[in-house]
Amino acid sequence: MIDVKQTLKSAEDKMVKGAKFLEEELARIRAGRANVAILDGVRVTAYGQTVPLNQVANVSVADARTITIRPWDRKQIHDIEKGIMDSDVGITPENNGEMVVLHLPQPTEERRKELVKQCNKIGEQAKVQVRNIRADYKEKLKKAIKDGLSEDLEKDAENDLQKLHDKYIKEIETTLANKQKEIMTV
Numbered sequence: 001m002i003d004v005k006q007t008l009k010s011a012e013d014k015m016v017k018g019a020k021f022l023e024e025e026l027a028r029i030r031a032g033r034a035n036v037a038i039l040d041g042v043r044v045t046a047y048g049q050t051v052p053l054n055q056v057a058n059v060s061v062a063d064a065r066t067i068t069i070r071p072w073d074r075k076q077i078h079d080i081e082k083g084i085m086d087s088d089v090g091i092t093p094e095n096n097g098e099m100v101v102l103h104l105p106q107p108t109e110e111r112r113k114e115l116v117k118q119c120n121k122i123g124e125q126a127k128v129q130v131r132n133i134r135a136d137y138k139e140k141l142k143k144a145i146k147d148g149l150s151e152d153l154e155k156d157a158e159n160d161l162q163k164l165h166d167k168y169i170k171e172i173e174t175t176l177a178n179k180q181k182e183i184m185t186v
Contacts, residue, residue, distance in 0.1 A: 002144045004157045011137040015130050015168040022126035022172055026179045029115055034061040034104055044083035046076055069100040115183045123176040134165040
């Protein structure tokens with residue numbers, strides 16, 4: 001027989017991961033304000049290996065529209081520029097000999113709407129993930145009845161599972177709404 005509390009805890013852990021995934025993905029979307037998280041996916045070739053940008057340089061926000069990248073070894077500047085150009089960041093880097101500077105342009109209204117659509121798509125993936133987790137655990141609870149779990153316990157557990165589902169769907173929607181507000185703010 002399954003442990004209902006342990007099963008619900010396991011379901012909640014997976015739902016938390018779904019919500020965290022959404023937050024991490026949304027952090028990479030450029031909303032017009034400088035944020036070093038947009039460079040998380042940038043890989044740089046250094047000393048014969050491909051490594052994350054933050055392992056070869058200090059990445060910082062100079063002001064609301066500027067990110068500076070100061071390499072620890074000046075010889076890496078061109079590799080850093082190439083890494084940024086090859087990534088999906090969509091910003092052309094400037095090189096002043098000592099560091100690479102990224103100037104983030106003010107996104108147009110059309111671009112902001114595209115970013116909101118992109119966020120909604122990622123948000124929907126996170127919601128589907130939470131719904132699938134609920135469905136999987138609901139199925140486990142139904143099978144547990146055959147293994148000796150009482151129907152009353154199963155119904156209570158199912159109600160608790162639904163409450164968890166609703167909580168994390170609401171959290172996802174709140175995270176999405178905040179990101180959309182951030183994107184649409186000029």
